[in-house]
Amino acid sequence: MESQKLIRLFVTASLADGAAVELGQEQTHYLKNVMRLREGEAVALFNGSDGEFRARLESFGKRTARLLVEERLRAQAAEPDLWLVFAPIKRARIDYLIEKATELGVSALVPVITRHTNVERLNLERLRAHAIEAAEQSERLTVPRIDEPRAFDDVLGAWDKSRRIMLCDESGTAPRASVALANQSAAAWAVLIGPEGGFAETELDALRKLPFVSPVSLGPRILRADTAALAGLAVLQALRGEAR
């Protein structure tokens, strides 16, 4: 870490030169006791819409901290319109998935309950905390949205057809990404991965018939759901996204 790099915090307050921002208990604890900052020191704040600002620690209370917003360091910029649609997986793996997907630039995390999904309850608050932390560390200017879990059929039934789906397909019949995505110019994308047990055949059949779905093979090995999600996001970004 370079010494001049500021600690970054996501806040919900509006940000502008001269604004005052009050931090809650957790962020105060983090700055005061974990990072051992003192009054007069600077941090960087972002809120997903106003860009990134330098702010100075004016005072620490017992459970709050007051910051004074100084100059804008970065203007808000366009970010990829990229969803990850995934069936919930077990605890340690889903935490990791949220972190990695946030680093790889997703704008929304969309949990879906498929036929073979075993995990149906999600602690969304914990997942959002992971997404915020990953956004802070990866220098994003936004935090991805995390939806409530919904039935897969409902999500697909209400799908906006202008958002193209890259389906991570392990059947062995799907084309490679460089072929499957070569002539696709959609501006909005979703990477779709099944649960650990895979999609049901009826689900796969339905998906393959949809004109806005591109089945893609990620190679000959069987990937875990979280690996497939990360590989799919990285490959899509490299071939069709911002890293193209």
Add this chain to the structure above:
Amino acid sequence: MESQKLIRLFVTASLADGAAVELGQEQTHYLKNVMRLREGEAVALFNGSDGEFRARLESFGKRTARLLVEERLRAQAAEPDLWLVFAPIKRARIDYLIEKATELGVSALVPVITRHTNVERLNLERLRAHAIEAAEQSERLTVPRIDEPRAFDDVLGAWDKSRRIMLCDESGTAPRASVALANQSAAAWAVLIGPEGGFAETELDALRKLPFVSPVSLGPRILRADTAALAGLAVLQALRGEAR
């Protein structure tokens, strides 16, 4: 999991029709007490060189199991010649990295100690166990080699120049993967990632001067070392590797 799918085990014994294989304590425990297999049931065995065979459980001892090898299910096939060269990271993250890199098809995991590497000791036995488990689950026919950690300068000094290095470069000046890798036709590759603190400037300068190094940007965000490794492997496989 389909019901007819056999449990896969990596063994070091030679495999051929009619051969007998003796399992050690851990694999015996796994089959007997975790998976609750009984005598007469079948598993799949592979050893990295003879292909994959169906084998039948002949007898369970207290700490050993005896299997009789039946027919060959898959012939040994060529796999990618792809290394991951990485600076060791903290425990949970390195376990995950080994698992994911194995799933994504690496043939060797090469730990290097760079200027900014904080973790210098590695439990290679634990890492090898993770690689074996990931190989078993991902239906690979090999287990990647895991080297002893060495000084980065020594590894680079002894480098075989026919193996091209994709350097995951977060400086913002490197070209995108689709550009950087477009005209590269090396048969052997390595993905190289720095430690959490990044490469030292002197290390980066040296790397960029080497004719067998392709610096690649994986997008505008700052990725953790493990994320960069997985994204780099997935993108390289999609653009230049077996998923091309």
